[in-house]
Each structure stands twice: as structure tokens, then as C-alpha cells.
Amino acid sequence: MKDDQKNFILFAVIAALILFGWPVLQNKFFPAANPPVTKIVEGKAQVVPNPSADPAADAPSAVRDRTLVLRETPRVRIDTPTVSGSINLKGARIDDLILKTYKETIAKDSKPIRLLSPSGSPDAYFAGFGWRDDGLKPPAPDTVWKATGDVLSPGKPVTLDAANAQGQRFRIELSVDDGYMFTIRQTVANAGAAPVPVATYGLVNRNGVFKEPDTWTVQVGPMSAHNGGADYGTNFSDVDEAAQKFSTTGGWLGFTDKYWLTAIVPDQAVPFDGQFRAGANKAYQADYSVTPRLLAPGKALTQTSRFFAGAKEVRLLDRYTDKEGIAFFDHGIDWGWFRIVEKPIFYYLDWLFRMVGNFGVAIILLTFTIRGIMFPIAQKQFKSMAAMKTLQPKMKALQERYKDDKPRQQQEIMQLYKTEKVNPLAGCLPTLLQIPIFYALYKVLLLTIEMRHQPFVAWIKDLSAPDPATILNLFGYLPFTPPHFLAIGIVPVLLGISMYFQFKLNPAPMDDTQKQIFAIMPWVLMFVMAPFAVGLQVYWITSNCLTILQQRVLYARHPGMKEATAK
Template sequence: MNDDRKNFVLFAVIAALILFGWPLIQGKFFPTANPPATKIVDGKSRPLPQPGADPTADAPSAIRERQVVLRETPRIAIETPQMRGSINLRGPRIDDLVLIDYKETVAKNSAPIRLLSPAGAPDAYFAGFGWRSEGLSPPAADAVWTASAPVLRPGQPVTLTAANATGQRFQIQIAVDDGYMFTVRQTVANAGNAPVPVAAYGLVNRSGVSKDPDSWTIHTGPMSVNNGAANYKPDFSDVDEGPQRFSTKGGWLGFTDKYWLTALIPDQAAQFDGQFRAGAGKTYQADYAVAPRSVAPGQAITQTSRFFAGAKEVRLLDRYTDKQGVTKLDYAIDWGWLRVLEKPIFYYLDWLFRMVGNFGVAIILLTVTIRLLMFPIAQRQFASMASMRAVQPKMKALQERYKDDKVRLQQEVMALYKQEKVNPLAGCLPTLIQIPIFYALYKVLMLTIEMRHQPFVAWIKDLSAPDPLTPVNLFGLIPFTPPHFIAIGVVPILLGISMFFQFRLNPAPMDDTQKQVFAIMPWVLMFVMAPFAVGLQVYWITTNCISILQQRLLYARHPGLNQAATK
């Protein structure tokens, strides 16, 4: 077997490893896209339930079950532009919350996302606030508090009151803004005969782990900001092994899903102790407590904290961080090392979307903008590539002349490069620049809720999910769901075609094996890219089309370059 055949066999083995090995590791280290939002059936898009959604949210039996639990306790309603729900006066607890702007699926009649549920209902998830009982007798856990109003609205806080038998009066005033932030003011007035130590606490308790997978690029589960740093550890398995504790001044702790967050935010100027711990039946709790302060008879003390429960909207988290002093709440979105590039891309893409009203068009405009900024570099790249095409006949002659002397061939090729002033590596810079930009767009599509369930055209109902339309089952006309690795959608096929035509304009490789490799490469990449978000594929297709146009224009301006390559 000669060297060319060996090289081709090696490439074929590598290509097979990429095609069949990539799906085995992508879920853990590099998730490619959100779960499909739709399925093509009989040529039409049908909404699919999402893994993180409540599968019975629209079923009367499930609603009755939850409603039964809600009716067991007295409550006050929560009504804001973003949320609906209620506060349990027994405890008290914030344990009933839905996000009315976000739906479980892309169906028009889909139920809204339910974030919090009371204990005893499926997927219990709630927050509570109180005081340590060390030297103080706070109201019992099942005590029913008195509310000052029946409804909590922005600008209309509600005060909950209760008392004990030793002369202390307790108040919890809860306010809510037009976003997802609750402000909790815990007051203890001491009407007793002796000083009492007062130490407020807050907790978030959830049943089960996050339904969104925790991966190398996207963190879900317990999260905190303490001692000035964002900590994406421990994860649920670490908490199972034992409590995870820290002490800090400023910061927060809670649980993050891919798009949703609950965060306890103590007074940012006060020292507090935080911890994550596991309970019976796969329950997990994040809680904090501040140091006790002595309250003399006739005196009162108020300790203020905040509680975030809602969607991880980029602008909103930045507002709470920059204007309301919540330390690094914006780090709840796991941007990673390239946040300095990813956030500007997000803000520009979001601005384009607000201008044109379609995220797919916004991605195309983003691509055009990036290519315009890179135009001078790209022109040098294409000029270098054209020069390489121009010297191909001479390189082919050298290859024929020195085919039995590899060392002499390399020396003559380098001399040719020097004589013709050609740098074969000059075309690499734009590609290297594109890599972090491509990864930044990947993170934006995967992480930001603003991209969730955003349609493009026709059958594409979610740019953050793979293309659901595949010719393998005749575009859904055959009742058959093809295996994941061969379910190549229309958009990935267009991506492969665009790469094929772009590769054809590149300089031809010197040997036949390299030619075969470059001929197969677009179709290998088509399979590799097929599971990725459609938005990424739109970006890449647009980039390829612009590159083809630029190369065509260059050859039109310098026809000698193209003619030289065909001699």
C-alpha cells in the first residue's frame, strides 16, 4: 500500500470516528443544541413537549392535584406583569409561581412555565424566610400569619404579622418589582422583659435535580457567588455527599437551571453563612443565616434580603447587578471564558432582532456585519489563496520532477513560495478569528432565554434547536423517526452544499489524496453540524455565501489568477 492510499485510509478512519464518536461525547462536553421544539408529521410542524417542562401541565388531573394542595392553606395572590401565583400564609412561603411570558412548548395554547410549586405537589420548589430559634421563639413552622392585603403587586407590598407568647412581634414585609425580584424585610419588635438574639434566615428548597443537563459548557444546579467569585460548584452529587458551606460578605446562593433561576440575596453589606444540603427523598436546599444581633426590650430590628425567582434575561440580570448592587447576579448565566466577546454579540444580536423582528434575519445581519469588519483581512486571505492557485501548475511540475525525492521537493516548494512571494499560512488568520466568534454565537444561542423558541421561516420554529425537517423520512410524510446521526435536516444539507462550492474555489491540493480528503470534507462536516442549532448553521451558511461572493469578485477583478489555476 503506497503512502497516498495509507493517508486516505487514515482519513477515512478519522472521519468515521468523528461521525460515530462525536454523538457519544457531545452531550456531556459540548451540547449541540436545545431539544427539538417541533416534529415534522405529514409535512407539517407539530410541537413537542420539552424535557424540562411539566408533562401534565395542561391535564385537569394534574391541575386538580396542585390546586388541592394550594387550597389547603390560606394565601395571598401575586400579580405582576411577568408572574402569577400566591404566597402561602402558613410558614410563610413563596411556593406558587408561574412565568406568564414563557410557555412550555411552541404551541399557541401551551401552559406557562411553572417555576415554584408547594410542598406536597409534584416538583415541589419553594422559598421561605424566618429566624433562628437559638434564644428566640419565632412562630411555629405551621403558624398562620396575618396579611395586610389580599394581593401582592408592584408598588403594593404586603406585610405579614405574627406574635409569640414571650412578647415578640414578627413582621415580614414582601414587595415585588416589575421583573422577578422580591424584597423581604424581616422585623422583630421585642416587647418582652429581656433581650433576645435575632438572626434572620432564608431558604430555597427543591425536589429533585435540574431537568436541564449539567455539562462542561453549561452549568445547572447549585450555584453561589461568595468572596467575590462566581462558583459553579458544588453540583447535586457533591451535595449528596454532605453539606457544602461557605461564609462571605456580599453575594448570593440558589439553584440555576438553563433558563430559570432562584437566588437568595442577603444584605450585600452584611456577613452571612451559606450552605447547600440534601434532604430525604432527593430534596435539596440552599439556605443562609446572618449573625445574631441582640434586641433589647422596647427595641426592634429589621433585616432586609431579596429573592430572585424567574427567567435569566440578560438585560434584567445586568440591571440588578449594575444598578441595584447584587454582586455578580449576571454570572448566573454561565458565559464562560469568552463572556467579554459573547455579551457584546448578544447585545448586538438582540438589538438587530428588535429592529427587524426576526432572529434568523438578525443572525444573517450579524454575519454580514462581522464579515464587513473582517473585509480587509479576508481580502488578504483570498489574495493569498488566489496566489496559491496561480502557482499550482508550477507546484505540480515540481511534484512530477521530484516525486522520488521528498526532501528535495520540499526545498523546491519553499523556494517557489519565496520566489512568487506566496505565504501558504496567510489564509489562516480569518479562520482563526472566526473560531471564537462562532463559539460565542454558539453560547448565545444555547444560554440566553431570548433565543428560546425563536422562529425563523416556514418549518423552523426554534433557532436554538436542530432542523426537524429531513428528507430521510420524506419530510415527515413517512411515519418514521430516523436515528439521530442520519436525521440530516434541510438546513445542514444547504450548509454542506455551500461548503462544497466554497472548497472548490480554494487552491487545489498538491496530491490526489488531499484532493479526495477535501472532496469528502464538506459532507463529513455536514453530518457533524447537523445536530447543532439551526441559528449556527444559518450563520455558517451566510459566511460561506459571503466568502464565495468575495472570491468571485476577486477573480473578476484579477482574471489572470483564475486562468492561471486552470492551465
């Protein structure tokens, strides 16, 4: 009786630790999936507003104030296949940018993501370029530059022109590619009587921190690449305490959240000093400057930098790194330690998507591929499981015989394994091999913008978000929202069912407590997995179904194994 009570208490403690301890670990190491893009109301999917998708969300007051600010200064329009906006001729700033191909929500009439906004408007976010005043007397921040054109587009650069009273003329030639990269060529022509020091700078300035939290898994906030690596260790609170500085040759710096990045990129062959610093009213700035060079009278000096403002598309960031030589620009996506597994999985999954046109189907095909590769290992696993089932009566007899002598009991059981040539750990190998794959898929769904707002079937409009079809409020027919840990959708339930049948294939534990734990584990994991992306659950359900199918195939090929297991 005492043993039963101890087993029950142990079982209750373990179940409580899993149910209530997991959310703590999840918030630190496994951030929840993206917020659902739809909610189910009376059985029908409705689009959920998602202003947090926009770093400068279009609240009514923000639209009014921003429009007013934009009208206050002369501007050059930006128009490319991917972005639209304008350049502020007052101060030569890129401070108005909309991402044409990305929307805040999945609604047809949803507004596109606005990434940059001018100073003086709520959520200001802009880039500027100029020269240090080390005796050069460059144009002031309120200088209104003259432009050679009224539209900046790929293949059609625009040059801004200004001068000072000492005889120096300043030009900023702006060009843009078909992605999100601007090239800035800053030229000083010295028509004065004396040499002048010339040192360019670039900056990105934003008001406030990002709406998404900075976590162990996803870098959100200040980010840079310098001195041979990417720096994910700086956050806004560090900048609040003191300016974060570095010196390097090659690299970049800016601000990132999950999907969007702004980055100033100095000439990769020129040493520069970079820093993050905080200003008044929660303003933050990333800036760089180069060492001054003395410019003789009658000479001109051109220095080139670049500015990225847009979506962190994997292929695009790789292109800027591999083909255009920007050091570690592909690290703008925080792949982490598993990038060696994550990036191949992304590229293969993206290739499958381009073949079939549906990311959910692509995830299923990915699962088939992985399980096919691991089929020989899975065969050994099932053989080991069947052998363990065959040994259970003998193991039970040994446990009864030596129940008062635990060391002897373990010794005899190990001898039994050796005699019967059974490895009790052989069945764990496929599971262990799938852990890095499972985690890699988790990061791919969490980080890559290619997965954002990708539908699957029926009510599943975003594979990177949890299942919105919650059962406890009868799919929205009951007027209440279940607590987060009880928001169980249809897909998590299917996951629990598939896990239940898969667990039935495993050898039954000898210990009663273990039996109770294994009996409830599928349903506990159902709650644990519910907040994760539906795409991850689709992978797991498919994997479980294939495991059950492989067991049937194995029994069909080895009928003696099934008979032995039955006995």
C-alpha cells in the same frame, strides 16, 4: 498500489473518527441544541409537547395534587406583569409561581411555565424566610401568619405578622418589582424583658434534580456567587456527598437551569454563611444565615434580603448587577470564558432583532456585519489562495523531483514560498478569527432565553433548535423517526452545499488522501452540524455565500489573478 491502499485506509479512519468521535466530544463540550418545538408529520408542522421546559411540569396527577395542596392553606395572591401565584401564609413561603410571559411550547393554548410549587405536591419548589432559634423562639414552620392585604403587586407590598409568647413581634414585609425580584424586610420588635439574639435566614428548597443535564458548557443545578466570583463547580452529586458551605460578604445562592433561576440574595453589605445540602427523597436546599445580633428590650431590628424567581433575561440580570448592586448576578447566565465576545454579540443581535422583528434575519444581518468588518482580511486570504493555486504546478514538480527525500522536498517548497513571496498560512487567518465569533453565537443561541422559541421562516419555528424537517422519512410521510445522527434536515443540506462550493475555491491539495478528505468534508460536516441550532447553521450558510461572493468581487477587481489561477 500499497500507497493507494494506505491512503484509502487513512481516509476511512479519519472519516470514521469525525463521524463517530464527534458525538462524544459534542455531548461533553457542545451540548445539542434545544429539543425541536415542532415535528414534521406528512409535510406539516406539529407542536411537540415539552414538559421538560417546566421544572414542575403539569402532568394530570401533578395538577390535581397541586390544586389540592394549594387549597389547604390561606394565601395571598401574587399578580404582576410577569408573574402570578400566591404566598402561603402557613410558614410564610413563596411556593406558587407561574411565569406569565413564557410558555412550555409554541402552541397558542400552551400552559405558562410553572416555576414554584408547594411542599406536598410533586416537584415541590419553594422559598422561605425566617429567624434562627438561638433563644429567640421565632414563629414555627406551621405558624399561620396574618396578612395586611390579599394581593401582592408592584407598588403594593404586603406585610405578614406573628408573635411569640416571650413578647417578641415578627413582621415580614414583602414587595415585588416589575421583573422577578421580591424584597423581604424581616423585622423583630422586642417587647420582652430581656435581650434576644436575632439572625435571619432564607432558603430555597426543591424536590429532585433538573431534567436537563449539567454539562461543561451550561451550569445546571446549585449555583452561587461568593468571595469575588461566580461558582459553577457545584452540582447535585457533590451535594449528595456532603453539604457545600461558604462564608462571604456580598453574593447569592440558589438553583439554575438553562433558562430559569431561583436565588436568595442576602443584604450585600452583611456577612453571611451559605450552604447547599441534601435531604430525604432527593430534596435539595440552598440556604443562608447571618451572624446573630443582640436586640435590647424596647428596640426593633430590620434585616433585608431579596428573592429572585424567574427567567434569566440578559438585560434584567445586568440591571440587578449594575444598578441594584447584587454581586455577580449577571453571571446567573453561564457565559463562560468567552463572555467578553458573547455579550456584545448578544446585545448587537438583540438590537438587530428589535429593528427587523425576526431573529433569523437578525442573524443574517449579523453575518453581513462580521464579514464586512473582515473584508480587507478576506481579500488577503483570497489573494493568498490564488497565489497558492498558481504555485501548484511548481510544487508538484518539486514533490516529484524529491519524492525520495522528504526533508529536501520540504526545504525546496519553503524556498519556493519565500521566492514567490507567498504565505501558505495567510488563508487561515479569517477562519481563525471567526472561531470565537462562531462559538460566541453558539453560546448565545444555547443560553439566552431571548432566543427561545424564536421563529424564522416556514417550518422553522425555533432558531435555537435543530431543523425538524428530516429528509430520510420524507418530511414525516414515512412512519418512522430516523436515528439521531441521520436526522438531516433541509437547512443542514443547504449548509453542505454551500460548504462544497466554498471548498472548491480553496487550492487543491497535492496529496491524494487530502484531496479525498477535502472532497467529502462538506458532507461529513453536514452530518456533524445537523444537531446544532438552525440559527447557527443560518449564520454559517450566509457566511459561506458571502465568501463565494467576495471571491467573485475579488476576481472582478483583479482579472489577472483569475487568469493566473486558470493557468
